[in-house]
Amino acid sequence: MRFDIVTLFPELIHQYFQYGVVKRAVENQLISVDTWNPRDYTADKHQTVDDKPYGGGPGMVLKYQPLKEAVLAIKKQSSAKSRVVYLSPKGQVVDNQKVKELSELDHLILISARYEGVDQRFIDHCVDEELSVGDYILSGGELPALVVIDSVSRMIPGVLGCDESANDDSFSAGLLEFPHYTRPEIVDSMAVPKILLSGNHQAIAQWRMCQSLKLTHQRRPDLLKLREFSKEQTQYLEDIE
Ligand code: 9D3
Numbered sequence: 615m616r617f618d619i620v621t622l623f624p625e626l627i628h629q630y631f632q633y634g635v636v637k638r639a640v641e642n643q644l645i646s647v648d649t650w651n652p653r654d655y656t657a658d659k660h661q662t663v664d665d666k667p668y669g670g671g672p673g674m675v676l677k678y679q680p681l682k683e684a685v686l687a688i689k690k691q692s693s694a695k696s697r698v699v700y701l702s703p704k705g706q707v708v709d710n711q712k713v714k715e716l717s718e719l720d721h722l723i724l725i726s727a728r729y730e731g732v733d734q735r736f737i738d739h740c741v742d743e744e745l746s747v748g749d750y751i752l753s754g755g756e757l758p759a760l761v762v763i764d765s766v767s768r769m770i771p772g773v774l775g776c777d778e779s780a781n782d783d784s785f786s787a788g789l790l791e792f793p794h795y796t797r798p799e800i801v802d803s804m805a806v807p808k809i810l811l812s813g814n815h816q817a818i819a820q821w822r823m824c825q826s827l828k829l830t831h832q833r834r835p836d837l838l839k840l841r842e843f844s845k846e847q848t849q850y851l852e853d854i855e
Contacts, residue, residue, distance in 0.1 A: 615644070615645050615646075615717070615719065615720060615721070615722070615766070615767070615770055616645070616646050616648075616692065616694065616720065616721045616722070617645060617646070617647045617648070617722050617724065617763050618647075618648050618649075618650060618688045618692075618696075618721075618722070618723045618724070619647070619648070619649050619650070619723075619724045619725075619726060619756075619759050619763075620649075620650045620651075620652060620681065620684045620685065620688075620723070620724070620725045620726065621649055621650075621651065621726040621755075621756055621759070622651060622652060622653065622663065622726075622728055623726075623728075623754070623756055624649035624650075624651055626756045627647065627649050627726075627756060627759065627760065628647075628649065630760050630764075631647055635764075635767070635768065635773065635774065635778070636763070636764060636767055638773075639767050639770070639773045642772065642773075644767075644770055644772050644773050645763075645767050645770065645773070647763070648688075650684045650687065650688055651684070652676065652677075652680035652681050652683075652684050653680065654684075655679070655680040655681075655683035655684045655687065656679075656680050657679070662677065663676060663677060663680050664676050664677060664729055665677055667730065671730075672730070673729050673730035674729040674730060675729065675730055675731060675732065675733055676727055676728070676729060676731065676732040676733065676736075677733060678732075678733040678735050678736045681725065681732060681733075681736045681740070682736060682739070682740055685698060685723060685725075685740050688723055689723075692721055694720040694721040695719075695720065695721065696719075696720075696721035696722070696723050697716075697719055697721070697722055697723065697742045697743065698723045698725065698740060698741050698742045698743075699716075699722060699723065699724050699725065699741070699742065699743050699744075699745050699762070700725045700727070700732070700737055700741040700743070700744045700745070700755075701724060701725065701726055701727070701744075701745060701746070701747070701755035701758040701759050701762070702727070702731065702744045702745070702746060702755070703746050703751060703752075704744060704746065705743070705744030705745040705746040706743070706744065706745055706746065707745075707746050707747070707748060707749070708745050708746065708747055708761070708762060708765075712745070713762070713765045713766055713769060714769055716762070716766045717766045717767075717769035717770055722762075722763075722766070724755075724759040724762065724763070725741065725755065726754060726755030726756045726758070726759045727754065727755045728753070728754040728755075745758070745762065746758070747761045747762070786826060787841075788837055788840060788841045789826040789827065789829075789830045789837065789841075790826060790829045790830045790833060790834060790837070791826065791829075792821075792822040792823075792825040792826045792829070793825060795807070795810060799811070807821070809821045823847065823850075824850055827847060827850055827851055827854070828854055831851065831854050831855075838851070
């Protein structure tokens with residue numbers, strides 16, 4: 615899958631892909647990441663990318679032309695059908711279903727803005743969809759673009775190793791994860807739950823499932839409405855209540 619990001623701060627994007635899962639995905643040619651700076655698509659000698667808002671008010675607005683030229687340049691050098699996503703606090707909040715949908719595309723063009731945002735005519739004419747990463751204010755769209763790319767990449771077959779994708783199996787999907795422990799067996803007089811030392815794999819799996827259900831019930835009851843449960847799980851949930 616190809617990702618092209620339009621941004622005034624390309625270094626911010628490239629840094630991220632020097633580490634971990636996404637670095638390996640680039641090396642294995644499962645994803646490719648390029649950045650495009652609207653400043654390179656200006657026509658005046660000061661390379662102006664922003665201007666004051668019509669109607670007055672604080673802050674600056676990214677100009678239409680440099681953004682449009684950047685998107686045109688991206689589309690010109692790619693044959694794949696592409697979707698243009700504008701990262702915006704006004705967008706639909708991204709969830710796992712949206713990530714899955716995006717992971718089935720061949721080419722994503724992501725627009726990361728700064729300042730107060732972009733000229734509305736760019737959105738009306740060049741953008742397919744506006745996405746937010748949550749109800750809190752950030753300083754720009756670069757972190758949101760990285761959030762989307764990171765999460766979408768993890769859904770592309772081959773990006774995660776067997777070990778990394780194992781906990782997406784049917785019982786844990788859609789639930790909060792059970793607690794983890796590692797050596798030593800006792801730290802500051804806190805012991806590891808005995809069951810985890812028993813070697814009884816079936817009992818351990820059941821304990822973990824119960825922990826997941828209990829935690830999800832406590833912290834995110836909204837998630838429980840989204841999925842169906844086995845008889846055993848339903849019984850356990852009734853016991854919690
Ligand atoms: C005071 C008006 N602000 C809107 C509520 C202006 C404004 C603040 C911050 C406009 C843009 C931004 C920068 N944020 C993003 O570009 C952004 C974002 C976010 O701030 N939160 C969650 N998701 C996203 S996606 C892009």
